[in-house]
Amino acid sequence: QKEVEQNSGPLSVPEGAIASLNCTYSDRGSQSFFWYRQYSGKSPELIMSIYSNGDKEDGRFTAQLNKASQYVSLLIRDSQPSDSATYLCAARNTGGFKTIFGAGTRLFVKA
């Protein structure tokens, strides 16, 4: 069974701190990786996608991918209370039709 694993949390960080969210995946054929943010009662929205080993930065968000370790992470710098949400990690094979989602990590940013 191909899986994406995340710590369910909750992860609690003070406002202004760096939040670090981690994810591992079991399918070595996975090529595309995504971080979605989901507020309570809302649908998931894409924050970052990453395809190559290394870091990818977009504003306060940095995604990191290590295919050898089958590990994906998301760093949120200068965390804000509005970042409080569940963060879903997802992995997909190129050309495949199935994106596998993790169960998500709940993040609380304390003001």
Add this chain to the structure above:
Amino acid sequence: NAGVTQTPKFRILKIGQSMTLQCTQDMNHNYMYWYRQDPGMGLKLIYYSVGAGITDKGEVPNGYNVSRSTTEDFPLRLELAAPSQTSVYFCASSRTTSLSGNTIYFGEGSWLTVV
């Protein structure tokens, strides 16, 4: 910007009833999906479609059926509703499955309770 639109947003069904969740997208995406999300759980793929007339099962297809008569529409049919089908249902679409175009866009969700 409509994106992916699904209806209804909320529905209560009695055990054994049937219903259809409607989904339409206006982005001309070839790929469409139905996911369910149980409380505290990740998204599980029910069915997907790679184009009009083509559908296939995902991880949890039992108790559901789909059709794809047009590129825009991908309805999900629940036959003989059971309490285990109480969940939030998300319709979604993506442009391609290639590396650069496979971001999934979600509808706003449909909350279904079976009593």
